[in-house]
Amino acid sequence: MAIEQQPDGRWKVDVEPIKGKRFRKTFKTKAEAQRFEATCRTKVIDAPAWSPKPKDRRRLTDLIDRWATLHAHTLTDGEARRRLLDSLAKALGNPVAIKLTGNEYAEYRTNAIKAGANPKTLNNRLGYLRSVFNVLYQLGDIDYANPLARVRPLRLQEKELSYLTSEQISQLFQAIHERCRTPHVAMVAAICLATGARWGEAQALTPGRVRGGLVTFINTKGKRVRAVPIDATLEARIQNHFKRHGLFSNCLNSFDKILGVSKIPVPAGQSSHVLRHTFASRFVMNGGNILTLQKILGHTSLAMTMRYAHLAPDHLQDALRFGPIADFEQFFREWPSA
Incomplete structure (x- = not known):
């Protein structure tokens, strides 16, 4: 038979x-x-020794476990991402991984949007889950294509990057000095404004990384060492701060509270990042080179840095010089009376 x-x-x-x-x-x-x-x-x-490979019946949580074992330790946020992925697998019903389809994921996403989920958050989840399949395929742990490869991220409305005016900077630091109990907030905020650093990068500085007119950030988002020049006055103040108060504490929550008290309007989700945006915006407005800014901020992609390009003094000025309309007065001449 x-x-x-x-x-x-x-x-x-x-x-x-x-x-x-x-x-x-x-x-x-x-x-x-x-x-x-x-x-x-x-x-x-x-090949006489050949035998058919059994079907991969592992469920999504099994693949996430395997991903965590093989790859999560290489990520700075590995544990947090693992918890997020486990929650996502539960929301999807923990299907047999090989049977997961793009249509099933799209249905989950639609329901999540109706329930009020943030589209940016949903795009992050899609990227994280795609990564699980991609990593395991590259390592040979699975032998089938990524079932979510053809699911497109949601198109998001680009947000305007807010930055502080000189008056707002003075207002912010006045609020910090008057209302903040920890001495670290003002210094970390000053470092972020002077170097474009993320709050966590500035907060992790040690005396040995502030010397020779440079601050060196090593715990960066892209895991690359980045050095940014500072002036001698700021360097001396930072070193003196370490001698008087010790290493910086985790003071982001204190900054967030002071920012709220100051009544300075900052878009949701930007918080301490407004300091980084302020540095980048002022850098471009003062004529700084966009490629230099990319290196200072530590962006791996120039596309991220180009978000500030519209602030350059000569940005798109050719629209005025070479556009089809040179004489606007013709639009506003008096019509002859009847």
């Missing part, structure tokens, strides 16, 4: 291509059964 239909309508393959090498398997359709039989006969001729 090679292929035979069973009472339940399925098709059973029972084939022995060479003596002592027998394969049995049941399929839903006759075509699948025929393909399996042909594969067995062909493979065994080329």
Whole structure:
């Protein structure tokens, strides 16, 4: 017997291509059964030790466990991402991973949007889950294509990057000095304004990384060492601060509270990042080179830095010089009276 239909309508393959090498398997359709039989006969001729690989029946949480073991330790946010992925797998019903489809994920995303989920958050989740499949495929742990490869991220409205005026900077630091109990907030904020550093990067500085007119950031988002020049006065103040108050504490929450008290309007989600945006915006407005800014900020992609390009003094001035309308007065001449 090679292929035979069973009472339940399925098709059973029972084939022995060479003596002592027998394969049995049941399929839903006759075509699948025929393909399996042909594969067995062909493979065994080329490699007598060959045997069909069993189906990968691991569920999504099993793949996330495997991803965590093989890859999460290489990420700065590995543990947090693991928890997020476990939550996502639960929301998807923890399907057999190989059977997950883009359509199923799109349905989950639609329901999440209706429930009020942030589109940016949903795009992050899609990227994280895609990464699980991509990493395991690259490492040979799975042998099937990423089932979410064709799911497009949601298109997001680009947000305007807010930055502080000189008056707002003075207002902010006045609020810090008057209302903040920890001495670290003002110094960390000053470093962010002077170097474009992220709050966490500035907060992790040590005396040894502030010397020779440079501050060196090593715990960066892209895991690259980055050095930014500062003037001698700021360097002396930072070193004196370390001597008087010790290393910086985790004071981001204190800054957030002071920013709220100051009543300075900052878009949701930017908080301490407004200091970084202020540095970048002022740098460009004062004629700084966009490629230099990319290196200072530590952006791996120039596209991230180009968000500030519109602030350059000569940005798109060719629209005025070479546009189709040179004489606007023609639009505003007095119409002749009737």
